[in-house]
Amino acid sequence: MNHHQSILVTGGAGFIGANFVQQRLASGKAGKIVVLDALTYAGNRANFDGVEGASDPARFEFVHGDIRDGALCERLLREHEIRTVLHFAAESHVDRSITGPDAFIDTNVVGTHALLKAARAVWLGGSGVDHRFHHVSTDEVYGSLGAHDAPFSESNQYQPNSPYSASKAASDHLVRAYHHTFHLNVTTTNCSNNYGPFQFPEKLIPLMLVNCLHGKALPIYGDGMNVRDWLHVDDHCRGIELTLQMGRVGEVYNIGGENERPNLEIVEHITAAVDAAFAADSSLRTRFPECPAAQSKPCWSLVTYVKDRPGHDRRYAIDPAKARAELGYRPHETFESGLAKTVAWYLANQPWWRAVMDGSYRQWMERNYAARS
Ligand code: NAD
Numbered sequence: 001m002n003h004h005q006s007i008l009v010t011g012g013a014g015f016i017g018a019n020f021v022q023q024r025l026a027s028g029k030a031g032k033i034v035v036l037d038a039l040t041y042a043g044n045r046a047n048f049d050g051v052e053g054a055s056d057p058a059r060f061e062f063v064h065g066d067i068r069d070g071a072l073c074e075r076l077l078r079e080h081e082i083r084t085v086l087h088f089a090a091e092s093h094v095d096r097s098i099t100g101p102d103a104f105i106d107t108n109v110v111g112t113h114a115l116l117k118a119a120r121a122v123w124l125g126g127s128g129v130d131h132r133f134h135h136v137s138t139d140e141v142y143g144s145l146g147a148h149d150a151p152f153s154e155s156n157q158y159q160p161n162s163p164y165s166a167s168k169a170a171s172d173h174l175v176r177a178y179h180h181t182f183h184l185n186v187t188t189t190n191c192s193n194n195y196g197p198f199q200f201p202e203k204l205i206p207l208m209l210v211n212c213l214h215g216k217a218l219p220i221y222g223d224g225m226n227v228r229d230w231l232h233v234d235d236h237c238r239g240i241e242l243t244l245q246m247g248r249v250g251e252v253y254n255i256g257g258e259n260e261r262p263n264l265e266i267v268e269h270i271t272a273a274v275d276a277a278f279a280a281d282s283s284l285r286t287r288f289p290e291c292p293a294a295q296s297k298p299c300w301s302l303v304t305y306v307k308d309r310p311g312h313d314r315r316y317a318i319d320p321a322k323a324r325a326e327l328g329y330r331p332h333e334t335f336e337s338g339l340a341k342t343v344a345w346y347l348a349n350q351p352w353w354r355a356v357m358d359g360s361y362r363q364w365m366e367r368n369y370a371a372r373s
């Protein structure tokens with residue numbers, strides 16, 4: 001095997017990173033995948049359990065570590081002769097950035113810089129090697145759109161409004177600066193809201209799903225009319241692969257689903273899907289007795305309006321024209337097909353979401369893995 005095809009995936013045990021790694025292993029692409037992940041509350045090593053290829057040390061290695069550890073990053077780049085970094089690792093939840101912004105600065109800003117420094121030292125230190133640093137970022141850096149504004153293009157002004165988006169904006173700027181100043185070969189993708197399997201149930205779609213099943217209130221922030229542009233995680237991962245293959249160095253690509261919807265509409269889809277699943281499969285009534293659908297009541301009855309998120313951005317929407325023209329990017333899933341698969345996944349994978357939501361189980365799981373490795 002050509003070692004130079006090895007890739008380093010930071011944050012690979014999180015939602016999008018794990019989906020990316022699974023997709024790549026399934027594709028049978030050559031080269032080893034080295035995942036570097038600090039296993040915060042959002043990272044879960046069990047996301048690779050039973051995944052084809054993940055138990056083959058020639059194809060996959062998991063490293064429990066922090067991107068802020070520059071010496072570790074350098075060592076991994078040298079040891080595995082890595083020429084491609086895919087940088088997913090981040091604190092990613094806007095609400096957490098409001099209650100505790102420090103971790104966002106530490107990981108998203110300081111951590112990204114530590115990784116850039118390591119890449120520069122290893123790749124540009126000697127005579128130079130062919131390389132790529134791909135940075136995974138968000139549409140939130142562009143701020144909030146008015147109802148009639150055109151969707152975000154790559155030339156939109158940066159106007160981050162939350163500590164999360166500000167920290168991601170700072171990381172985007174550092175990536176750009178390392179290209180312009182030091183000639184590091186970088187690409188960046190700014191993507192809209194993702195959903196799909198393995199998403200931590202703090203984000204809108206899995207939170208609403210799990211709360212339906214538990215018969216808990218569905219908390220709608222503000223008037224529920226904030227708009228997001230939803231994309232199935234597989235389509236985001238495909239966009240990243242295309243950027244690696246065809247993206248021009250130094251360029252930014254916006255990835256989105258052209259699928260804008262207000263939050264209330266998303267919640268309507270979820271509650272209707274859960275109602276329909278219970279109507280079709282009576283075993284769900286025994287598995288989830290607290291769900292209103294178990295008593296033939298609509299899950300919509302759980303909707304509860306709550307205090308708005310401070311600084312809540314009204315609308316995000318991506319114009320993916322550049323990615324379409326240069327990379328041939330287009331989503332494969334419709335919202336209906338993607339949501340149906342996602343609802344089915346959460347219904348079938350209760351042990352996964354119970355485990356990630358339960359701190360003590362989580363600690364046990366880590367000890368269990370430490371004892372086995
Ligand atoms: P996530 O919160 O599910 O996962 C983040 C992962 O990073 C976790 O595995 C965590 O353990 C790891 N991590 C955190 N701090 C670390 C550190 N200091 N060192 C090493 N690992 C660390 O996030 P996600 O939703 O999968 O998002 C992945 C990336 O995509 C982020 O950069 C995010 O900003 C971006 N993004 C997310 C979305 C979305 O809708 N979720 C949309 C666009 C862009």
Ligand code: DAU
Nearest residue numbers: 092093094138139140192193202203204219220221226263
């Ligand atoms: O746009 C991309 C971004 O999408 C990513 O960069 C972030 O990592 C990701 O978390 C996501 O940010 P949002 O803030 O848009 O996602 P969240 O799922 O937290 O919220 C989506 C919308 O739903 C938002 O308008 C707030 C609202 N909401 C959210 C939660 C958790 C509710 O009304 N109730 C809730 O309980």
